[in-house]
Amino acid sequence: MKGQLDRVDFERMKTIGIDLGGTSVRVALVDEAGAILTQEKTATESEKGVEAFLEKVAGMVERVIGEEEVSEIGLGSPGPLNPFDGVILDPPNLVGWENVKLKALLEARTGLRVTLDNDANAAALAEAKVGAGKAEESLVYITVSTGVGAGIILGGNLYVGAQGNAGEIGNMVVQPGGRAQGNLNAGSLEGLASGTAIGRMGEEILGATGDAKEVFDRAMKGEEAAKKIIDEAVGFLAIGVANLANSFNPSVFVFGGGVMQQEMVLPLLTEKVRTMLYPSMKRHLNLRKADLGTEAGVIGAAFLPRVSRLK
Missing domain, CATH: 3.30.420.40 (ATPase, nucleotide binding domain)
Structure with a gap:
């Protein structure tokens, strides 16, 4: 070699x-x-x-x-x-x-x-260099799938934190005293907004199979209980994104993962995040889907x- x-x-x-x-x-x-x-x-x-x-x-x-x-x-x-x-x-x-x-x-x-x-x-890094954020100075990439995680790019460099744990946003508390999932904090972002969380709520409330896609499909058909599950999950995700926007003020947020492939999510998320920002920041909020897929x-x-x- x-x-x-x-x-x-x-x-x-x-x-x-x-x-x-x-x-x-x-x-x-x-x-x-x-x-x-x-x-x-x-x-x-x-x-x-x-x-x-x-x-x-x-x-x-x-x-x-x-x-x-x-x-x-x-x-x-x-x-x-x-x-x-x-x-x-x-x-x-x-x-x-x-x-x-x-x-x-x-x-x-x-x-x-x-x-x-x-x-x-x-x-x-991929999305910052050659993907959806390639023309931007700073970027927060968020994946919403089985779990929730993030990567942070500042000035073209990767921000990893003192011990290398920056971006572990799945454990961010977005509902104090809320539901616990695994070894995460009670009321964590991952426990309330991930595909796993959406599937679990669908199983409990709708009698679904535990698959998040089924919940989205039923919401798209107009089922009110399914729409409420999605609305609440996206609301918790919006809290997490707004916290990051207020903390880092990146040029762009880029979203990957299976949950973000659902067409209803990004417009709803953008609307909810805007309600949690200063008026001057709302105008510059930039949320995009990832370009590079798998x-x-x-x-x-x-x-x-x-x-x-x-x-």
Whole structure:
């Protein structure tokens, strides 16, 4: 495998992006403009252990590199994690992976330098560099799917916080004393506005299957109880977005994830957020859907070695 090139060559080089998820892992060769040149995707199978994962991914990396000269890998992973030391801490959807020194292990296996960070941060980078926010100075990317998370871009750089935990907005309290979900705070954003939360409310109130899409489908058909579930969930999401708008005042918010693909959500969210901002801020509120879809994670991962991380 080719690698170990001087940093002076790096900005003209291609990099490897790895998008690690609980279900699947994607490895891609990405050029400096964010174009995917070659890629592979397979099941993560985290339950088979870290060693089996490393063996599989190292092979994928070698195949997608081919004859190219590459020195860097960027890896986006579910958190919690320590991006500075490159350690996976205790992610709930990577079974048995606790305090895994993934950066060091993958470097030893591939001979390439590895930069590890949160998968939402990687997606935020992709949307900031080549996606919906590419012309903007600052961006907050929010994914609303099974869970809720965010990545924050300031001045073209990734803001990760003192311990690397910036953007863990799913645990933000938006209803004090509200419902608890898992190990999250009672009344958390994720517990009230995620696809999981919408599906749960649909099951309890509508007798639905627990699938958020069914709730949206029934709301689109005019079912009042379903419409109320969506309205309340989007209302809680609006509180979270307004808090971030008042805290960071970004040029744009970019939204990804399955919940945000529902056509009714973004207009309703925009309307609700505006009610929580100063009049002068309302005029500049800019909410957009993400452009890159499922490729955001792997493209953004490839950008991780190229940007500074702000504490």
